[in-house]
Amino acid sequence: MLFDYDIIMLWIYKVLLKGFCKMNKIMERVVLRIMIDIKKGLNKFYIGETEENTLAEVILSDTSKDVIKIDHTFVGEKLKGKGAGKLLIRKVVDFAIEENKKIIPVCVFAKKEFDKNKEYESVLYKND
Numbered sequence: 001m002l003f004d005y006d007i008i009m010l011w012i013y014k015v016l017l018k019g020f021c022k023m024n025k026i027m028e029r030v031v032l033r034i035m036i037d038i039k040k041g042l043n044k045f046y047i048g049e050t051e052e053n054t055l056a057e058v059i060l061s062d063t064s065k066d067v068i069k070i071d072h073t074f075v076g077e078k079l080k081g082k083g084a085g086k087l088l089i090r091k092v093v094d095f096a097i098e099e100n101k102k103i104i105p106v107c108v109f110a111k112k113e114f115d116k117n118k119e120y121e122s123v124l125y126k127n128d
Contacts, residue, residue: 070110
């Protein structure tokens with residue numbers, strides 16, 4: 001369950017990422033996973049109490065195949081601007097790495113995240 005404390009911690013984390021304090025990538029992931037619980041649903045990852053009542057979610061298709069499509073990313077008002085969308089995309093990337101899958105970012109937000117984060121290239125599907 002996401003409490004107001006969690007939202008404050010997400011804001012602090014976002015400030016830290018903006019340059020007030022430098023953190024390495026390993027520490028970044030540890031802090032994120034401690035602060036917020038991202039759950040796996042049916043063709044989605046989400047933040048919230050239940051799959052039907054989400055605060056934020058990333059919708060996927062073809063998760064049973066070797067290539068996953070990120071179709072849509074949604075972040076509700078309570079989490080807007082706090083990095084929740086980035087966390088969800090990171091979760092999909094981690095899932096793809098663990099499951100040896102590739103990703104096609106279809107939604108605009110996912111495409112932007114893949115453009116900004118060169119470390120995601122290892123899971124980016126390239127139609128050669």
